[in-house]
Amino acid sequence: xxxxxxxxxxxxxxxxxxxxxxxxxxxxxxxxxxxxxxxxxxxxxxxxxxxxxxxxxxxxxxxxxxxxxxxxxxxxxxxxxxxxxxxxxxxxxxxxxxxxxxxxxxxxxxxxxxxxxxxxxxxxxxxxxxx
Numbered sequence: 001x002x003x004x005x006x007x008x009x010x011x012x013x014x015x016x017x018x019x020x021x022x023x024x025x026x027x028x029x030x031x032x033x034x035x036x037x038x039x040x041x042x043x044x045x046x047x048x049x050x051x052x053x054x055x056x057x058x059x060x061x062x063x064x065x066x067x068x069x070x071x072x073x074x075x076x077x078x079x080x081x082x083x084x085x086x087x088x089x090x091x092x093x094x095x096x097x098x099x100x101x102x103x104x105x106x107x108x109x110x111x112x113x114x115x116x117x118x119x120x121x122x123x124x125x126x127x128x129x130x131x
Contacts, residue, residue: 001031001073003075003104006029006031006073006075006104007029007075007104007106009029009037009039010027010028010029010039010075010077012027012039013027013029013039013040013041013054014026014027014077014078015027016041017041017042017043017054018041018043019042020044021044021046024078025041025042025079026042026053026055026077026078027039027040027041027054027077027078028041028057028058028074028075028077029074029075030055030058030062030071030072030074030075031072031073032062032069032070032071033070033071033072034070036065036066036069038058038062038065038066039058039061040054040056040058040059040061041057042054042057053086053089053090054076055086055090055093056089056093059071059097062097063097068097069097069098070098071098072098072100073101073102073104074086074094074098074101074103074104075105075106076103076106077105078105078107079107080108081109081111082107083105083106083107083111083112083113084105084107085113085115085120086103086120088121091120091121091124092121092124092125094121095117095118095124099117099118100117101116101117102114102116103115103116103117
């Protein structure tokens with residue numbers, strides 16, 4: 001799938017985000033190496049600690065639908081001036097399901113950020129490398 005199509009999917013799903021506390025909505029679309037596409041949005045909890053990020057929501061949806069996945073591309077949209085990269089927890093989960101993944105972040109004013117997951121998380125926790 002083209003990046004522009006993934007961007008559109010991320011922009012569509014952000015409409016479903018639930019962020020009454022932070023008012024910071026995020027949409028995510030990911031594509032697996034076998035061509036499947038999944039989306040997710042952030043869902044906040046009153047306690048905030050139980051908030052689910054859009055990226056982790058998309059990964060969980062993918063695994064629920066397809067079992068273990070191999071992420072190829074992650075596209076993250078925030079309706080902000082700047083592109084917003086994934087948080088640390090999301091970076092780790094993206095790494096665990098997509099060690100070769102490329103991340104594309106974009107906002108409303110043309111700002112973009114593109115990096116591999118290894119660039120965003122150079123010292124990822126990896127049990128396979130530790131054993």
